[in-house]
Amino acid sequence: MLTICVSIAFDAAHYIPGHEKCGNVHGHTYRVEVEVTGELKEGMIMDFSDLEAAVKDIIGKYDHNLLNRYMENPTCENMCLKIFEELKGKGLNVVRLRVYETPEKWAEIKV
Numbered sequence: 001m002l003t004i005c006v007s008i009a010f011d012a013a014h015y016i017p018g019h020e021k022c023g024n025v026h027g028h029t030y031r032v033e034v035e036v037t038g039e040l041k042e043g044m045i046m047d048f049s050d051l052e053a054a055v056k057d058i059i060g061k062y063d064h065n066l067l068n069r070y071m072e073n074p075t076c077e078n079m080c081l082k083i084f085e086e087l088k089g090k091g092l093n094v095v096r097l098r099v100y101e102t103p104e105k106w107a108e109i110k111v
């Protein structure tokens with residue numbers, strides 16, 4: 001399968017309600033990787049800058065913000081699910097989505 005991928009970072013704070021360690025407000029540099037597929041048109045699945053703009057349009061609101069304003073329990077998994085749904089809502093044919101909470105820890109949806 002031929003795909004293209006963009007990788008975009010943002011900084012945000014969150015806390016995990018009821019979690020012993022992560023219940024305190026703290027921050028991460030998140031990274032979102034979005035991989036899409038589709039028919040080739042003039043040699044492209046989609047213009048990289050259009051994909052980048054679509055992803056930034058969704059994650060822009062999270063940058064330098066408190067993720068708990070957008071979801072009750074902003075775990076990496078819940079962030080992944082929410083961003084995936086929003087990207088699908090824009091009509092993007094996402095085949096893989098990763099949300100990194102740290103460079104070593106991420107949640108992933110594979111279609």
Ligand SMILES: [Zn+2]
Pocket residue numbers: 014022026027028101
């Ligand atoms: Zn955290």
